Amino acid sequence: MHELSLCQAIASLVKPYADGRHVDIVRVKIGALRQVVPESLTFCWTLVRDYEDMPDAELELEFVSAEVHCRSCGRRSTITSQWSLMCPQCDSADVEVLRGDEFLVTSLDVS
Numbered sequence: 001m002h003e004l005s006l007c008q009a010i011a012s013l014v015k016p017y018a019d020g021r022h023v024d025i026v027r028v029k030i031g032a033l034r035q036v037v038p039e040s041l042t043f044c045w046t047l048v049r050d051y052e053d054m055p056d057a058e059l060e061l062e063f064v065s066a067e068v069h070c071r072s073c074g075r076r077s078t079i080t081s082q083w084s085l086m087c088p089q090c091d092s093a094d095v096e097v098l099r100g101d102e103f104l105v106t107s108l109d110v111s
Helices: 003-018 038-051
Strands: 023-031 058-064 066-070 076-079 095-099 103-110
Touching: 003 023, 003 038, 003 103, 038 058
Parallel strands: 023 058
Antiparallel strands: 023 103, 066 076, 066 095
């Protein structure tokens, strides 16, 4: 389960920015191609936040759909399957990922 290591990475990024203040909310943007299971990430966060002395820190997730630009047909398309990076218009594998591979801590609320 890679969600646990992702949560550890989130905590290691948040702690220095919180600078000893109480962390209320951590906002994370996750692309569809990252293959993250939201329920697993949320569960793992409860474990990590307690270990890292951020017991009330909530994880707020924003999911980003995958979008590609096909070099063969020139179209922009949303990818609905996280297992295939083929152009849904022409079935070409010659695509450029435009979005969907994000994994970013976008902001946090502290008090």
